[in-house]
Amino acid sequence: MLTLVKQETFKLLKKKSTPIISILLTIFIFGVAIISKMNPKIFGAKDLFVGGFGATFFIVMIMVASASTIVAMESQFGTIKDLLYRKYSRGAVLSSKWLTVFIYSIYLNVLVIVASIVAKVIFLPDLSFAEKVGNQMIIGALTTSLAGNFVNLWLIISLVLLLASAFNSSGASIAAGIGFYFLTSILSGIQILVITKWDWVKWNPLNMMNLSNQLSAGKTFEALTHLTTNQLIWGNLGYTAVFLFLGYLVFKRKNV
Amino acid sequence: MKEMLTINNLTKSFGKKTVLKGIDFKISEGEIVGLVGANGAGKTTIMKSILGLASYQAGEITIDGKMVSTTSHQALEEVGALIEYPGIYPFLSGYDHLKLFSENNTKEELDEIVADLHMTDYINRKAKSYSLGMKQKLGIALALLNRPRLIILDEPMNGLDPQATRDVRELVLKLSKKGTSFLISSHILGELEKIVDHFIILNKGKIIQAMSVEELNAGHSHYVMLTTTDNEKAKEVLTAAKYELQVDRSVKIKMSENADLANIIQVLYDNKIQINDVRHQENDMEESLLNLLDQKDGGKA
Structure with a gap:
C-alpha cells in the first residue's frame, strides 16, 4: 500500500498544476488580506481571517478536480491496465488514490491556515490573535471553520470519486462535484421549507453541507437544518462512507 | 524445465x-x-x-x-x-x-x-x-x-x-x-x-x-510455375498425368516426392508443348498458417 501511495504522490507532484495551485492559493490569501487592509470597513479583517480569506471555496474546486483526475486519468491515458495487472488488489489501488487525495486535502487546509496566519502577521498586524469569535480565539475559529469545511469537502470528494470510478473521463465527475456544491446554496431556501413539511428530508446529503455554517452560527442554524451538529457530522461521515463504498464496488467491477 | x-x-x-x-x-x-x-x-x-x-x-x-x-x-x-x-x-x-x-x-x-x-x-x-x-x-x-x-x-x-x-x-x-x-x-x-x-x-x-x-x-510447400506455349493444354495433360495443380494463370505444379521436374518436362514435350519460362516458389509461414486456419475452418476463409 505504501508503494502505491508513493506512486500516486509521485504522479501528483510531477503535475505542473500542483505547485502552481499552492502558489496561486497563497497569492490569493495575501491578495485578500491586502484588500482588507486597504478597505477595512468593507472587508472586516476578523471575519476574513476566520474564513481563511475565502480560500475554502478554492480548496473545494481544486479537490474536486484533483479527486476526479486521479481516478479518471488512468482510463483516459490507458494506464489503468498497468496499475491493475500488478500484484496489488483493485481495492488497494483505489485506496491508495483515496489516501493520496486525503493527504492532499489535509495539505491544502494546512497551507490555508499557515498562509492566513502569515497574511495576518504581515498585512493585518492590528488584528490581534487574542480577539475572539463567540467564545473562541480567532485561530481556533479558523480551525473550526476549516474543519467543518473539511468534513463537507469529503462528502463532495466521495461523490466525485464514485463518479470518476464509473466514467472514463473526469469531466462528468467534476461537473457533478461542482454542481453538488452549488446546489446546496441554490436549494437552501426550498430545502428549509421541505424539511419543515417532511422532517425525514433533513437526512438528505444536501442538508449535510450546512455543517460548516452550523459550526459558525451555532444553535440558530439548528432550527433550519433540524439536526444537531453531531448529527450533521455523523451524517456527513455516513454519506462519505457510502459513496466511497459504492465507488469501490464500481471500480472492482470495472472492465479494462 | x-x-x-x-x-x-x-x-x-x-x-x-x-x-x-x-x-x-x-x-x-x-x-x-x-x-x-x-x-x-x-x-x-x-x-x-x-x-x-x-x-x-x-x-x-x-x-x-x-x-x-x-x-x-x-x-x-x-x-x-x-x-x-x-x-x-x-x-x-x-x-x-x-x-x-x-x-x-x-x-x-x-x-x-x-x-x-x-x-x-x-x-x-x-x-x-x-x-x-x-x-x-x-x-x-x-x-x-x-x-x-x-x-x-x-x-x-x-x-x-x-x-x-x-x-x-x-x-x-x-x-x-x-x-x-x-x-x-x-x-x-x-x-x-x-x-x-x-x-x-x-x-x-x-x-x-x-x-x-x-x-x-514443415507445412511449407514447393511449387514450380511454368509458362508454356499453351498453358491450358499443359494443365489438361498434367492433370491427366496425376500432377497436383494449383489455380493460377501459369501452370503451377505442387512439387512432391512423385513430382519430378524432368518427368513434367517429358510429359509436356510428348504433347508438343514448349516451355518458355520456369520459376520456383516456396510458400512461407504465413501461408502455412492461413492454410491451417482455412482447413480448421472447413475450407472457409
Missing part, C-alpha cells in the same frame, strides 16, 4: 457468446511462446485473463504454481506486460515512468533497459511528445521492470521501425537465455518466427494447433 505458466481448460463468455473454449497450454522457464490468430480469436482475452484483468467462467491459471484470478494477484509479482497499447502519462518523462513503476531495479538496471532499447536520446523528454514507436518502446521497457520471470507482450512490434524491431527481438532473446519466459502475440509472423520456440494457433476462441516453429515450417 520448470513450468512458469499453466493454463487449464480456460473458458470465458461474454453473455451468450463463448470467446474462450477450454484453452490449455503451458510455458516453461525461459521459453518463448507465440500466440497467433486472426483478430477476435481471443489472444488479448487470454492475456488479460492471465494478468487478472478479465474474469473467466471455468478453468485455472497458475503462474509458478500460484493461482491467478481477478481477485488473486499475488503471483503477478513476477509478471511484466504490455497489453493492447502502452499506457502513458503525458505529464511524465519516459524516465519518470520507469522510476514510477520500478520497485526494486537499481539505476544501473534502468539505464541498461533504456540503452538496450536505444531510448537514451529522449528518455528524459515528456512522454506527450513521443511518437507511436517511442511510446511502444516505453511500454515494452515498463514490462521489463522489476525483473519479471514471465513477460506478456501483446503485439509488441506495433509502430516499431526495423531497428527498434531488431532491438526488441534481441532483448527478448537475451532475457529468455537468462530464464525469463515470454508469451507474445503478433500479426507479424515473420518476426515471431525469429524468436519463438513454440506457436499456439488460435481460431474463434479455441487452440487449433500448438506446434514448434520447425513443425509449422
Whole structure:
C-alpha cells in the first residue's frame, strides 16, 4: 500500500498544476488580506481571517478536480491496465488514490491556515490573535471553520470519486462535484421549507453541507437544518462512507 | 524445465457468446511462446485473463504454481506486460515512468533497459511528445521492470521501425537465455518466427494447433510455375498425368516426392508443348498458417 501511495504522490507532484495551485492559493490569501487592509470597513479583517480569506471555496474546486483526475486519468491515458495487472488488489489501488487525495486535502487546509496566519502577521498586524469569535480565539475559529469545511469537502470528494470510478473521463465527475456544491446554496431556501413539511428530508446529503455554517452560527442554524451538529457530522461521515463504498464496488467491477 | 505458466481448460463468455473454449497450454522457464490468430480469436482475452484483468467462467491459471484470478494477484509479482497499447502519462518523462513503476531495479538496471532499447536520446523528454514507436518502446521497457520471470507482450512490434524491431527481438532473446519466459502475440509472423520456440494457433476462441516453429515450417510447400506455349493444354495433360495443380494463370505444379521436374518436362514435350519460362516458389509461414486456419475452418476463409 505504501508503494502505491508513493506512486500516486509521485504522479501528483510531477503535475505542473500542483505547485502552481499552492502558489496561486497563497497569492490569493495575501491578495485578500491586502484588500482588507486597504478597505477595512468593507472587508472586516476578523471575519476574513476566520474564513481563511475565502480560500475554502478554492480548496473545494481544486479537490474536486484533483479527486476526479486521479481516478479518471488512468482510463483516459490507458494506464489503468498497468496499475491493475500488478500484484496489488483493485481495492488497494483505489485506496491508495483515496489516501493520496486525503493527504492532499489535509495539505491544502494546512497551507490555508499557515498562509492566513502569515497574511495576518504581515498585512493585518492590528488584528490581534487574542480577539475572539463567540467564545473562541480567532485561530481556533479558523480551525473550526476549516474543519467543518473539511468534513463537507469529503462528502463532495466521495461523490466525485464514485463518479470518476464509473466514467472514463473526469469531466462528468467534476461537473457533478461542482454542481453538488452549488446546489446546496441554490436549494437552501426550498430545502428549509421541505424539511419543515417532511422532517425525514433533513437526512438528505444536501442538508449535510450546512455543517460548516452550523459550526459558525451555532444553535440558530439548528432550527433550519433540524439536526444537531453531531448529527450533521455523523451524517456527513455516513454519506462519505457510502459513496466511497459504492465507488469501490464500481471500480472492482470495472472492465479494462 | 520448470513450468512458469499453466493454463487449464480456460473458458470465458461474454453473455451468450463463448470467446474462450477450454484453452490449455503451458510455458516453461525461459521459453518463448507465440500466440497467433486472426483478430477476435481471443489472444488479448487470454492475456488479460492471465494478468487478472478479465474474469473467466471455468478453468485455472497458475503462474509458478500460484493461482491467478481477478481477485488473486499475488503471483503477478513476477509478471511484466504490455497489453493492447502502452499506457502513458503525458505529464511524465519516459524516465519518470520507469522510476514510477520500478520497485526494486537499481539505476544501473534502468539505464541498461533504456540503452538496450536505444531510448537514451529522449528518455528524459515528456512522454506527450513521443511518437507511436517511442511510446511502444516505453511500454515494452515498463514490462521489463522489476525483473519479471514471465513477460506478456501483446503485439509488441506495433509502430516499431526495423531497428527498434531488431532491438526488441534481441532483448527478448537475451532475457529468455537468462530464464525469463515470454508469451507474445503478433500479426507479424515473420518476426515471431525469429524468436519463438513454440506457436499456439488460435481460431474463434479455441487452440487449433500448438506446434514448434520447425513443425509449422514443415507445412511449407514447393511449387514450380511454368509458362508454356499453351498453358491450358499443359494443365489438361498434367492433370491427366496425376500432377497436383494449383489455380493460377501459369501452370503451377505442387512439387512432391512423385513430382519430378524432368518427368513434367517429358510429359509436356510428348504433347508438343514448349516451355518458355520456369520459376520456383516456396510458400512461407504465413501461408502455412492461413492454410491451417482455412482447413480448421472447413475450407472457409
